[in-house]
Amino acid sequence: MSEFLCSRYDNLEPYVPGEQPKDKQYIKLNANETSMLPSPNIMKVLKSSRMDRLGFYGDPDAIELRKALAERYDVDIDEVFVGNGSDAVLSVIFLAFFDDKEKIAFPDITYGFYRTFSKSFAIDAMEMPLKDDFTVDVDGYIESGRHIVLANPNAPTGYSIPVSEIERMLKSDSKRLVVIDEAYIDYDIENESCVPLIKKYKNLIVVHTMSKSRNLAGAHIGYCIADKALIEDLNGIKFAN
């Protein structure tokens, strides 16, 4: 550590990314990497991309991607926010909406970045213990009076919360934000995505990644879908300077 690092980071425990073997002999199942190629359509687009354009910035508003996502999920383009991986999307969400007054709760056993972001951004975060059977204590979250961040299905337990239970949290207080990180939703054949609920609840943000089920970890593309007022705030923070 240098003498210049801000004191707010005194207690920071940096997130330790999983080891990436350089010889690439292995598939990291614990990072949900895969040996399978992405969709042939993706390969076609990549092969036809204009390498001579690499010296130019892409569209900061990612209009084409947002349009395609909006069509795919039957939402409006101004209900879609994209970032460099869902980690970047989550970090803008945490920066925009949470602090020492806008307190949050997430499970004690879950995706490690929620803790890291909370510490980096001095967010008052409560780590709610999972129940003895590793499921999420929905009533505990409702009673906490805090905003809620949940990976659904959760990692590394693999357990899901049914959409009806997520609705119970959303309905419990319209002033409470509920962030549902659906990085693994495509692996869960029994439960549905919460994306359609964004039309009904203005306090819901659903976060997705292209890194896992879409086999595109190297592209690092993430996005979230929410009411357009929330998306407008996220764009405001993303482009704030």
Ligand SMILES: *Cc1c(COP(=O)(O)O)cnc(C)c1O
């Ligand atoms: C992998 C993962 C992410 C981050 O994915 P990106 O590669 O940054 O898009 C976010 N949340 C969960 C729960 C994850 O497992």
